[in-house]
Amino acid sequence: MGLRFSDVCIDAHDTHALASWWSRVLGWPAEDTDDGDVALRAPAAAGPDWLFLAVPEEKVVKNRIHFDFTPEDQDAEVARVLELGARRVDIGQGDESWVVLADPEGNEFCILAAP
Numbered sequence: 001m002g003l004r005f006s007d008v009c010i011d012a013h014d015t016h017a018l019a020s021w022w023s024r025v026l027g028w029p030a031e032d033t034d035d036g037d038v039a040l041r042a043p044a045a046a047g048p049d050w051l052f053l054a055v056p057e058e059k060v061v062k063n064r065i066h067f068d069f070t071p072e073d074q075d076a077e078v079a080r081v082l083e084l085g086a087r088r089v090d091i092g093q094g095d096e097s098w099v100v101l102a103d104p105e106g107n108e109f110c111i112l113a114a115p
Helices: 015-026 074-084
Strands: 007-012 030-032 036-038 051-052 067-069 099-102 108-111
Touching: 007 015, 015 036, 015 051, 015 074, 030 108, 074 099, 074 108
Parallel strands: 007 051, 067 108
Antiparallel strands: 030 036, 036 051, 099 108
16 A cells, blocks of 8 residues: 655635636646635646645744745746745745745745756
8 A cells, every 4th residue: 555645735715816826827727626625737747736725814924844946947937926926035045046935825935046
């Protein structure tokens, strides 16, 4: 018996708005689930699906886990994601090669330097 990593579950105050935002960032389709959640379906070999779960409270502390994305062009991707509504976040990272951003509900993620 083994385990398969199938979903990343993300608590969201507004599941449809946050899933729609990430759908635009990632280019993955969003769909409502039978349970009332919203899923982003990952393309083949792109990793697990993302499942947005409704919670009543807003995010109030720094994430204990976050996403890292490796772009072909870091500056272009940072600009694109900022234009979509992300914001820069200072979590004490200092002057590093990655850029820390937050989605519309405040979940931190990093855009790494291009390889």
